[in-house]
Amino acid sequence: MTQAALTHPPAARATADPDPAPARRGLLHWAADRSGWLGPIGIAIFAGLLRFWHLGYPNAFVFDETYYPKDAWSLLQQGYEGTWPDHANTDILAVPQAVPLGSAPEFIAHPPLGKWVMTIGEQLFGLHPFGWRFMTALLGTVTVLMLARIGRRLFGSTLVGCTAALLMSVDGLQLVMSRVGLLDGIQMFFVLASFGALLIDRDHVRARLALAVEAGEDGDTVRLGLRPWRIAAGVLIGAACAVKWNGAPILAAFGVLTVLWDQAGRRGTGARHPWRSMLRRDAVPAFLAMVGSALVVYVGAWSGWLASGANGGGGYDRHWADGRAGLSPDHVLGLPLPQVPMSWVPAALRSLWHYHSQMYDFNTGLSTPHTYQSNPFAWLVDGRPVSMYWEQVPAGTRGCTSSGGCAAQILGLGTPFLWWAACFALVYLLWRWFFRRDWRSGAVLCAVAGIYLPWFQYQERTIFSFYMVVLVPFLCLAVAQMLGAILGPAGCSPERRRYGAIGAGLIVLAIVGCFAFFYPLYTAEVIPMSSWQDRMWFTSWI
16 A cells, blocks of 8 residues: 555545646746746837837938838829829928829839738828838837747747847847838748748647657658648748748748658658658648748739729739730740740739739849949848938037037948847857757758848849848847857756856847947937947948
């Protein structure tokens, strides 16, 4: 007879209080889940204050805001991008305001979804700087919250996830792109959301595989069923493609990532042929979920253009296929395409295909020199940031008390200490992935490769460093993972943890301090010219 039986007779045990362990576990789970939200929400509030503070300043069209906010307003009014006279910017900013939108269609270089997102702010607040910047600021803030939760799920640590979010909240490029009406910040949101959906899908699949193996199923033959989170990832990355085309290689990278996770999951359940099983059972469903969903979303983003053809009007090239039976272009990459009758395809879709061929020619052939164009080799080290707004303020005006005059600038500069730390972090992740087979490092590196590497084939084009705002969340994840390693593993000695905390804390403080130093250049704050010069650490920043 056991000691428990001796000390607790059956009758006594029957009337004893119920086991408190389930209640205790429930309380701990509630506390852990709550702590997993409080930190991310607090950091997101901090990020939101930075992004919404004086969002309508400067009261001007900043850099490419001369295109996208007006295109968004045209979509809101007409369903397609119309033309604007040369004096449109002045008329829009004037009091009283005039909006000289024309009905003639305008050729545009990017798909319309990012501008449709921008219309939400313009519908709420009008065609004013605050209105056309509202959605980029909102999505930039939500992205910080998402990153904290994604980092928590990826690394299994609320601290590491919150660190990644804090780093992104103080990144200069992400702040700038959240405070201007450009497309790249919107695309960043969709890309990170897609990555997060794939991460949730991975966890659900692992749980499903574990249950299947417990039930006696073979890891090679188990079917994973409907996967709504992977479909959601396809929808979101399709939205990223419908903002700008550079979402396409990211779609490819994420597609490879999700099937590799499937292969690894099957291998972990003891499958004898995990590669064969993945190719046979997972690859095609993954393609349909990712590419199929993305294609539906992409074409749907053009619904305004497709519906605009009444009475012979509508968007640019909307009626190109009328009276034509073939397709365009005639050549792709110098190779002729067969021109066969295609009248069975709706004319609107053939016109859309032709329009895309013109957009492709424009985007791949753009080589007009620009003062702030740069090579992708310089992007990770902040080699050539883009000056999006510049104003020289004379002494005695707008609070300028410096005898040498003042300056107000918006510079698309990633917080230097953060980006330079990210260069080391990426090397560390490569080591972790190659030598330790760390799937977390591989996931971040896969995203980095899909976002960054494709730009090297366009080095001769007119391209800009601010495109890398899409990369910022993954750089922050990389730095956060490196800081977690510096902090030390959970089982290390107190002394090791103490020194690690000091080292990691000093790096974070240095990054935050660097951001504070450059903050005036992110928000067009009026500062003395000498202070502006102090912040020009390299001549390539001028």
